[in-house]
Amino acid sequence: MPERTCRIAIIGAGPAGMAAAVSAVEAGAENVLVIDDNPRPGGQIWRGETDDATAREWMQKFEPCGAALLGQTRIVAAPQPGVLLAENGAKTLTIRYEKLILATGASERFLPFPGWTRPNVMGAGGLQTLAKGGLPLEGKRVVVAGSGPLLLAVADEMWHMGARIKCIAEQAAPNAVMRLGLRLLGSPGKLAQAVQLKLRLFGVPYRMGWHPLQVDGADGTSGDDSDAPVASVTLTNGAAKRIQIPCDYLACAFHLTPRLELAHLLGCDTEWIERQCQRRTTVDAWQRSSVEGVYCAGESTGVGGVDAALIEGRIAGYAATGAQDRARPLLKQRDAWRRFADAMNETFAPRPELRMLPEPRTIICRCEDVRYEQVVAKESWRAAKLHTRHGMGACQGRICGGAAEFLFDWSARSSRPPVCPTRMKTLAERPSADQKGD
Amino acid sequence: MADAKRNGIKVWVNGAELSVPPDCTAAAAVARAGVTMHRRSVEGHARGPLCGMGVCMECRVTINGELHQRGCQTLCMDGMRIETAEVASDA
Numbered sequence: 001m002p003e004r005t006c007r008i009a010i011i012g013a014g015p016a017g018m019a020a021a022v023s024a025v026e027a028g029a030e031n032v033l034v035i036d037d038n039p040r041p042g043g044q045i046w047r048g049e050t051d052d053a054t055a056r057e058w059m060q061k062f063e064p065c066g067a068a069l070l071g072q073t074r075i076v077a078a079p080q081p082g083v084l085l086a087e088n089g090a091k092t093l094t095i096r097y098e099k100l101i102l103a104t105g106a107s108e109r110f111l112p113f114p115g116w117t118r119p120n121v122m123g124a125g126g127l128q129t130l131a132k133g134g135l136p137l138e139g140k141r142v143v144v145a146g147s148g149p150l151l152l153a154v155a156d157e158m159w160h161m162g163a164r165i166k167c168i169a170e171q172a173a174p175n176a177v178m179r180l181g182l183r184l185l186g187s188p189g190k191l192a193q194a195v196q197l198k199l200r201l202f203g204v205p206y207r208m209g210w211h212p213l214q215v216d217g218a219d220g221t222s223g224d225d226s227d228a229p230v231a232s233v234t235l236t237n238g239a240a241k242r243i244q245i246p247c248d249y250l251a252c253a254f255h256l257t258p259r260l261e262l263a264h265l266l267g268c269d270t271e272w273i274e275r276q277c278q279r280r281t282t283v284d285a286w287q288r289s290s291v292e293g294v295y296c297a298g299e300s301t302g303v304g305g306v307d308a309a310l311i312e313g314r315i316a317g318y319a320a321t322g323a324q325d326r327a328r329p330l331l332k333q334r335d336a337w338r339r340f341a342d343a344m345n346e347t348f349a350p351r352p353e354l355r356m357l358p359e360p361r362t363i364i365c366r367c368e369d370v371r372y373e374q375v376v377a378k379e380s381w382r383a384a385k386l387h388t389r390h391g392m393g394a395c396q397g398r399i400c401g402g403a404a405e406f407l408f409d410w411s412a413r414s415s416r417p418p419v420c421p422t423r424m425k426t427l428a429e430r431p432s433a434d435q436k437g438d
Numbered sequence: 439m440a441d442a443k444r445n446g447i448k449v450w451v452n453g454a455e456l457s458v459p460p461d462c463t464a465a466a467a468v469a470r471a472g473v474t475m476h477r478r479s480v481e482g483h484a485r486g487p488l489c490g491m492g493v494c495m496e497c498r499v500t501i502n503g504e505l506h507q508r509g510c511q512t513l514c515m516d517g518m519r520i521e522t523a524e525v526a527s528d529a
Contacts, residue, residue: 037492037511038511039513044491107489107491107493108489110488110489117479117483118484119474119475119476119484119485120474120486121488122486122487122489122490123488123489123490125490125491126487126489126490126491127490128490129490129491130466130487131466133461133465133466133510134458134462134463134467134470134514135463135466135469135470136466136469224483225483226483227475227483228484229474229484366485366496367479367480367495368480369480369481369483393480394495394498394506395493395494395495398493399488399489399493399494421495421506
């Protein structure tokens with residue numbers, strides 16, 4: 001099997017991973033390898049981005065920096081300390097490293113409600129990404145719903161693509177969003193950005209304290225048992241008020257959740273932050289995880305946005321190279337971004353009433369078609385898996401795991417190799433000296 | 439490549455030919471063909487893309503005869519044949 005040996009391996013070529021690579025090389029590290037699932041660097045946020053000045057700046061720093069980029073490569077297993085097993089197209093590859101920086105980013109959190117499995121109900125960032133990939137939105141009626149600042153950014157971009165944004169429904173209460181807005185006054189860049197967005201979206205209703213209740217199809221049915229794509233979504237403010245809005249797409253996600261599969265696989269400690277409804281890796285001031293030689297940066301240490309990701313990436317890159325002196329001046333600024341991130345995550349944490357959204361027949365696990373009534377009485381994630389195959393399908397609990405933590409207070413933190421669907425050939429070729437599983 | 443940029447890329451979705459722009463994903467090509475269902479769930483319900491980033495696996499389609507390919511992570515290539523659950527026997 002082909003092997004790559006490197007001094008520092010960085011998983012993820014988004015803002016945190018790029019900043020880590022640039023900083024490690026700048027501090028003298030040789031043989032830095034950046035691995036990403038996508039063909040190109042930039043992560044989800046800067047995928048195909050050319051307009052954003054910060055994105056351009058970091059692309060220009062990253063490309064010539066001397067770090068090698070291994071695109072379209074997915075980590076499948078970590079058979080022993082210092083070794084990763086990866087898949088690159090049809091090729092299997094062993095990666096040996098001295099230090100590892102996890103910059104695995106975040107994905108959208110999905111919460112189940114009747115009809116959420118229908119075609120054309122997508123994530124907010126999900127629909128945006130698909131549109132960037134060529135899905136035409138010109139003239140399409142789109143309802144944006146869920147939670148978080150991403151809803152505004154996504155609505156803005158889709159509006160520019162010609163979509164008719166019918167409504168933005170933010171589940172967080174108006175006073176909570178306002179409080180966060182006031183805090184933004186302390187960070188001028190963000191404020192300007194928010195105001196600019198608001199102006200451009202002028203005319204699009206932004207309903208705070210509203211969330212989707214159900215999706216109906218063109219065939220008049222609601223719920224998850226019909227093939228008809230979304231035709232309308234019913235929104236509620238939790239009280240008696242309801243509105244039904246016809247749409248071609250529902251773009252719905254409830255803020256973001258850190259991607260922790262690799263951190264768990266490597267045995268890094270993670271912590272559940274109740275007020276943020278979020279699990280994140282535990283790191284020290286130098287972005288070191290609980291596992292020797294493994295650092296975490298960016299969204300995996302708690303959703304925090306681009307600025308937090310860049311600064312954490314820089315600190316991790318310096319620290320992994322042993323250049324703590326270069327990282328030290330950044331710590332205070334990092335802590336300030338973290339405090340802001342904590343406030344943001346508390347604001348956009350799903351309100352407890354959203355636990356009542358699923359009906360008994362609502363599908364919770366999309367891969368295995370497991371319904372709410374089948375799992376609600378189970379005492380743990382493990383019990384639900386054993387009895388119903390909940391979380392055991394193709395996505396391996398990546399979509400339903402976050403929902404299960406919120407809905408049932410289960411800890412969905414197990415991660416076993418292979419962490420993503422893998423060819424048998426890859427597994428057959430795995431290096432010897434197998435590590436014992438749990 | 440330059441040729442493809444000028445003329446677009448020709449792909450087939452469920453046997454129907456269409457021209458898509460460069461950097462178009464297979465999932466977007468399916469939408470352009472007016473198809474909303476990518477696959478059928480284990481109980482047989484229609485599903486389409488959800489996450490757009492290769493995590494949820496809902497966008498799986500058959501590409502050039504290869505089953506279970508993630509439509510949102512696959513870029514269209516000239517002559518590519520994409521089949522959704524309507525047509526593919528095992529999707």
